[in-house]
Amino acid sequence: EADIYQTPRYLVIGTGKKITLECSQTMGHDKMYWYQQDPGMELHLIHYSYGVNSTEKGDLSSESTVSRIRTEHFPLTLESARPSHTSQYLCASSDREHTDTQYFGPGTRLTVL
Amino acid sequence: QKEVEQDPGPLSVPEGAIVSLNCTYSNSAFQYFMWYRQYSRKGPELLMYTYSSGNKEDGRFTAQVDKSSKYISLFIRDSQPSDSATYLCAMSEEDYKLSFGAGTTVTVRA
Numbered sequence: 178e179a180d181i182y183q184t185p186r187y188l189v190i191g192t193g194k195k196i197t198l199e200c201s202q203t204m205g206h207d208k209m210y211w212y213q214q215d216p217g218m219e220l221h222l223i224h225y226s227y228g229v230n231s232t233e234k235g236d237l238s239s240e241s242t243v244s245r246i247r248t249e250h251f252p253l254t255l256e257s258a259r260p261s262h263t264s265q266y267l268c269a270s271s272d273r274e275h276t277d278t279q280y281f282g283p284g285t286r287l288t289v290l
Numbered sequence: 291q292k293e294v295e296q297d298p299g300p301l302s303v304p305e306g307a308i309v310s311l312n313c314t315y316s317n318s319a320f321q322y323f324m325w326y327r328q329y330s331r332k333g334p335e336l337l338m339y340t341y342s343s344g345n346k347e348d349g350r351f352t353a354q355v356d357k358s359s360k361y362i363s364l365f366i367r368d369s370q371p372s373d374s375a376t377y378l379c380a381m382s383e384e385d386y387k388l389s390f391g392a393g394t395t396v397t398v399r400a
Contacts, residue, residue, distance in 0.1 A: 181333075220334075279388065
């Protein structure tokens, strides 16, 4: 079982709030990713990181930001949440050599009212 | 047109049946092919990984890749209620970027 954790698992907040979704992994993986998943739709990559102090935007435009100050930690922040941000957010990681073998966390289901 | 198309399902089969799942794709540069299983309220977990064309078997699971037809399949033999989940196909070229199908939800009835 992959050792990748996400908190909170569920979050319901009001419009305009700032939120941070936490993701941590204990596998020592260099690469980490954030995906957005809506019901019946493909996973879309919104951010990724190759290592500490490296962050890049993914294919799906997102108003969120990420940081990678420590190898094991890759938090995602929304400065001002809106109802359009309602979705499931999945964090994943992979090692340097096998970037296509990604291990996923359990996800955070975000609802913005 | 989506890069990866997956039969949407849902699929409902009796216990013990063979489950057949399929994806087609348009990018001929894809070389790595994966199947993920996702239980309700959980993250996807890697089930099968195949490089290039061919078959791969792991217990009750068989993955097939036909690059000439741009078509991949996953077969589950002797299906069990515990196999009830959403199955996602994914594929990539040589880097981190995975392209996913939308998933097929499978229910195995006891």
